[in-house]
């Protein structure tokens with residue numbers, strides 16, 4: 001498995017508890033529109049991702065992230081920089 | 083189809099020709115519909131209350147009826163203080179109704195200086211700067227202190243003015259879980275060592291009325307070399323030996339680089355401020371946009387504020403009454419079986435947590451009909467999506483009023499079915 005695949009697997013694991021509608025998770029799935037997350041769910045989820053990968057996803061960065069794929073790419077970049 | 087999206091028949095034709103251009107207010111349709119559905123159930127609009135007369139810090143006429151006020155931030159009851167009112171009247175006579183200008187141009191009068199002197203004396207600090215509101219104080223301080231490449235680290239439950247201050251500037255914004263020292267520590271530890279860092283905290287969080295573990299948070303912030311700004315909006319006047327806030331009570335005031343506050347709560351008028359011992363503080367007057375590009379407070383307002391602040395330095399008796407009232411009501415509501423935001427009375431704010439909007443509005447209206455005004459708060463202003471009735475006490479609530487308040491809560495709670 002490539003590191004991106006591993007990151008994708010980890011991120012989707014963290015999404016599952018909040019995936020109330022049981023949507024199949026792919027790179028294209030959007031947090032707000034498809035998963036229908038509100039800002040509080042986003043807050044909890046982002047904190048979980050940050051702690052899992054030992055990174056910081058600033059709110060400025062979060063504002064640019066709409067899909068699972070974008071988040072996985074951001075995590076990859078942040079891990080490389082850490 | 084709902085009528086929100088349809089055109090009325092009597093609109094002129096040229097309006098129809100432009101019908102394809104998007105209506106910028108259309109994005110609020112879900113909120114309009116939600117509100118309408120609520121109002122259609124026959125309740126009064128909780129966000130459209132008018133105080134027809136204000137009788138005292140604790141009583142007003144609402145809908146023609148005398149009503150006890152339990153939803154103001156008039157903690158110390160200074161709004162009708164005789165000295166405060168006299169100072170305002172004198173300033174109105176001597177300096178006029180307004181300054182018509184910015185603090186940095188023609189808008190600094192003797193009274194603005196005296197108000198800043200009163201703040202320096204109150205906090206025992208070297209510098210004080212007065213803004214037109216507390217909201218603008220946070221906008222100005224946060225956006226100016228933290229620039230491009232710097233980091234702002236804020237509590238997730240921060241007041242809207244703190245969030246807006248972040249978005250007004252160019253810094254990187256990092257949130258930590260509400261009041262979690264460990265979460266703050268972890269996040270600070272992940273930031274670049276040499277980057278500028280501003281940790282933003284509040285003494286009292288106004289939705290649930292809980293206080294911050296400032297001692298631990300300040301220690302963690304200092305360990306990581308961050309500067310600290312603490313908003314003491316809801317603690318001024320009755321926390322700490324001199325009423326300087328939660329930071330004074332926790333004996334960490336010396337380690338707070340910037341204290342932000344407001345005149346719209348304990349001080350009893352309107353305005354905002356920041357006090358600090360930073361030697362370069364005065365430069366902010368030139369670079370802080372929400373200070374420069376707005377008119378200064380009217381002379382009567384700064385005169386009332388200065389008088390009130392000086393009186394709050396010696397308000398031991400009021401302080402005691404406020405704490406006594408807060409503890410008594412907290413205990414009383416708990417005994418009645420209400421779910422409250424904190425286990426004990428941590429501040430003068432008591433949040434009654436309700437299950438949903440219908441229950442919250444029902445309870446709010448039942449109280450109003452009995453003659454009690456409280457604040458209703460709903461998401462997104464509230465943490466964790468909760469519906470709250472927010473009660474805030476005043477030093478001037480009389481014992482018998484606190485007794486009446488508890489009776490009204492008992493009656494309304496049983497009628498609405500949120501207590502047994």
Ligand SMILES: Cc1ncc(COP(=O)(O)O)c(C=O)c1O
Nearest residue numbers: 215216217241288315344346353
């Ligand atoms: C924590 C906090 N900061 C700032 C403000 C803003 O104060 P002002 O009413 O002076 O704009 C408030 C008031 O709502 C507040 O609760």
